[in-house]
Amino acid sequence: MNRLNEKVTVITGGNSGIGFGIAEEFKNEGAKGAIIGRNKATLDDAAAKLGDSFIAISADVTKVADLQRAFKQTAERFGKIDVVVANAGGGIIGTVADLGEADYDRTMDLNLKSVYFTVQAALPYMNDGGSIILIGSNAAHRAYPSFSLYGAAKAAVIFFAKGFSNDLLSRKIRVNVITPGTTDTPAFDKFVPAEQIEAVKSHFADTMPIGRIGQPSDIGKTAVFLASDDSSFLLGAELLVDGGLTYLAK
Ligand SMILES: NC(=O)c1ccc[n+]([C@@H]2O[C@H](COP(=O)([O-])OP(=O)(O)OC[C@H]3O[C@@H](n4cnc5c(N)ncnc54)[C@H](OP(=O)(O)O)[C@@H]3O)[C@@H](O)[C@H]2O)c1
16 A cells, blocks of 8 residues: 555654554555654664664654754655654653642643644644644543543643644644554553553453454554545544544443
């Protein structure tokens, strides 16, 4: 398949989990471009798996200067950019009684500020008619224990898809958001002791109406659709790629 033939793409957090799943599907559809992350080992590993059509750029998405450098570097290497995926993010767990100012700033910087400035830094290098894909979360719709801050940041990201689409109408740049449900990624390793991971994943699979947790490729295939001209009538849309978790009672 060649639905993204020669399209220049940038995926933040493309060195792990959902972001890498998106990069793989993009590559399979003929795209090229850059993945952005901080961890040198996973950047090198992901770049090796993606092959010559992708480069890995080390940058911190919470730092505006890093983002500006990363998009400039991508455009210098590949020319103007067609597709941007603002995927980097992650949860910090805790209640309003526990999480203080530093945790608040860290959560909002990583999940909300980063998305705003990823898009802003990309714009000077993007082709008109391009596609921007944001990554929300099921936690923006359902209040899970200890996920208030993260859920609120992701709810704002879902709004950005509408707001940014409006802002960018004159350039015909479409902004849409994918909302994953529980997805099998290394993010689990950050919260769950290694010996409990399989049991926790199995528990989550039981909570999913569809009977399994998502795979990065599930999100990647949806991102291909949003990146391609097949979705040319979608603007400010949210696609729930969640196995029914958000709206189906089980
Ligand atoms: N997994 C799920 O169940 C799930 C569900 C709903 C939504 N999501 C969302 O999906 C997205 C991807 O999550 P994932 O599960 O794939 O997690 P993951 O495997 O932990 O990947 C997170 C990615 O974000 C990058 N990242 C984090 N902080 C960064 C920073 N300051 N600067 C640059 N890159 C940074 C990481 O790269 P480095 O390690 O190199 O920093 C990594 O590539 C996130 O936005 C997450 O909130 C995940």
